[in-house]
Amino acid sequence: DAGITQSPRHKVTETGTPVTLRCHQTENHRYMYWYRQDPGHGLRLIHYSYGVKDTDKGEVSDGYSVSRSKTEDFLLTLESATSSQTSVYFCAISGGAGGKSNEQYFGPGTRLTVT
Amino acid sequence: SQQGEEDPQALSIQEGENATMNCSYKTSINNLQWYRQNSGRGLVHLILIRSNEREKHSGRLRVTLDTSKKSSSLLITASRAADTASYFCATDHTGGFKTIFGAGTRLFVKA
Numbered sequence: 001d002a003g004i005t006q007s008p009r010h011k012v013t014e015t016g017t018p019v020t021l022r023c024h025q026t027e028n029h030r031y032m033y034w035y036r037q038d039p040g041h042g043l044r045l046i047h048y049s050y051g052v053k054d055t056d057k058g059e060v061s062d063g064y065s066v067s068r069s070k071t072e073d074f075l076l077t078l079e080s081a082t083s084s085q086t087s088v089y090f091c092a093i094s095g096g097a098g099g100k101s102n103e104q105y106f107g108p109g110t111r112l113t114v115t
Numbered sequence: 116s117q118q119g120e121e122d123p124q125a126l127s128i129q130e131g132e133n134a135t136m137n138c139s140y141k142t143s144i145n146n147l148q149w150y151r152q153n154s155g156r157g158l159v160h161l162i163l164i165r166s167n168e169r170e171k172h173s174g175r176l177r178v179t180l181d182t183s184k185k186s187s188s189l190l191i192t193a194s195r196a197a198d199t200a201s202y203f204c205a206t207d208h209t210g211g212f213k214t215i216f217g218a219g220t221r222l223f224v225k226a
Contacts, residue, residue, distance in 0.1 A: 004157075035216075040218060041218060042203060042216045042217050042218035042219050043158070043203070043216040044216075045213060045214075045215075048213065058213065090157055090158070092157075092158075102145075102146060102148065102163065102207045102214060103148065103160050103163060104150075104158075104160065104205075104214060105160070106157030106158045106159070107157055108156065108157050109155075109156070109157055
């Protein structure tokens with residue numbers, strides 16, 4: 001998976017609790033993304049980062065925040081989890097040196113269940 | 116929405132047959148990509164075609180792009196059971212670097 005790890009891989013949490021998902025890369029890629037995947041919707045972009053401390057909202061950012069304090073790590077936080085945030089979350093990276101900036105490499109995903 | 120739309124949503128074929136999947140989009144693009152996702156895994160990049168290209172090949176994959184119709188097709192020739200997966204088109208639109216993914220086509224290749 002191109003040097004991308006996600007943690008945890010599975011998590012069950014209760015409504016109202018904060019949750020943080022971590023994406024870690026060893027590829028030194030500039031861009032990092034968080035997507036959620038739900039049946040019938042494909043992948044929808046939550047937030048993305050174009051550099052350390054540079055982030056922006058995606059298509060479905062409400063209820064989520066992100067932080068990127070160093071190149072390798074991109075954190076996704078659900079401030080107060082809701083059942084509608086039950087999903088599979090994927091991290092992706094792109095824009096490595098000498099690579100095609102648009103080609104994305106995906107992590108293995110985190111399955112989050114909010115009860 | 117700028118989201119690409121794949122057609123069909125699901126496709127079932129016999130091993131050895133060709134599989135064709137289509138993608139349509141709404142606004143101008145810089146390039147279009149196809150990805151594959153095996154069950155329970157992350158997406159894997161297959162091929163990228165730029166807006167000034169009309170056709171591209173990679174092994175058993177052939178991608179065409181018709182910018183006048185805002186559509187692309189992915190052809191997998193001589194399919195194998197291992198090709199069973201979901202296939203997504205993804206478009207990179209003019210003026211941004213965010214990639215927009217479609218909902219995908221689920222391909223099932225019967226041995």
